[in-house]
Amino acid sequence: MTTTSPQGRTELLRPDGSPVRVLVVDDEVSLTELLSMALRYEGWEIRSAGDGAGAVRAARGFRPDAVVLDMMLPDMDGLSVLGRLRRELPDVPVLFLTAKDAVEDRIAGLTAGGDDYVTKPFSLEEVVARLRGLIRRAGASGRRSESVLAVGDLTLDEDSHEVTRGGESIHLTATEFELLRYLMRNPRRVLSKAQILDRVWSYDFGGQANVVELYISYLRRKIDVGREPMIHTRRGAGYLIKPAVLAA
Template identity: 45%
Template sequence: MTAPGTVLVVEDEPSIADVLEIALRYHHFEVMTAGTVREGLTLAERTRPDAALLDVMLPDGDGRALGRELRIRQPDLAIVFLTARDAPAEIVGALAFGDDYITKPFNIDEVIARITAVLRRTRADDVLPERPPLRYGDLELDETTYRVHRAGRTVELTPTEYALLRFLVRNGGRIVPKEQLLRHVWQYEHTPPESTVVETYISYLRRKLEPLGPPLITTRRGVGYGLA
């Protein structure tokens, strides 16, 4: 069976790293493990994994900084953070450089599901047919190269930001409920109502799109989001 992908696990607690490695290998992933930021960078440079599962608190640095550096080196890398902190500020800090986060203690089945979901969003098929660009107003999304332009200017998006924007564009001017966004973009089936992942990524999109034109993303409080 062909491996569904290669995952770099950077976790300094040996017992947790072992559990993650065993579970990922059971689900046919190739797995590499590291216990420090330095080891993680070295492994990633040598093997170019498909996904990285990063502990936020590492003995020689911050996992979020590691995620930022990995994203610079490999823009299409899927990144999921493991964090013992669930304060909104901590989660926002993690999502700034990653595609998802999981709080400790975690359910191992959830970890596998999240890794699979981010890989589904970030990894294209081996051969992609040529697709016409998606357009909405002055916004253009190239579904072959995954590039985004607004008013003729390039907008640099992470894979999850792109997936969210594409889903909004495909729904035109319709308000998309938050639950539907979680289901289609993040593949969440059951998410705590206090989850702020959608709001966080909407703010990222606004920050990148609004300097190039009038406000584009609208909010229907208590319902969801759409395009103006």
């Protein structure tokens, strides 16, 4: 969706009319601030992170429409961060920032799933122009329209955060929502406690694994109580969600 700003430039908007969201990931604070300022001038909503772990956490809650990602970060390289982002947002466009101009470095980034790259030093106008192109192409593909997950009679809207079962609205906390979303993205697949901790609480979570059992019990009370169960335990393996088996 586009509209024209008072300054006469065409503004990109999300399908619901809200501002485009961009996540900027770079450990150079001055560069991050400069990029964020330029992108906010476009009317976009910006979040930033200075390392890979922060980028993954930010992406999980922010749900960006595009990511500007530095190839070299203090805790992991950009390709590793991209892999983690792709688990959460498989179609989000990623623009790499790289200080390396070697052909093999550029090919590595694009082959790993990056959509474009710019080499440092770069002009802000070039970054904005490349992002606008990536976001337009993503919007044209209908990426944002497929935001509703469904397993049996259970639905979850990733954009509005609405959850229903059999047409009945279910209220979830933010953590319950993330846990259910992960289960519903992997229907009929057994997910271990370690996988769930990594995805829902981030890989550097230092708590006890029994937090997974606790939140699974919370979900069951809201999703399954009084209905045929959808959330199942596989002892020694983990948890899965699948359509309820209705009695004949």
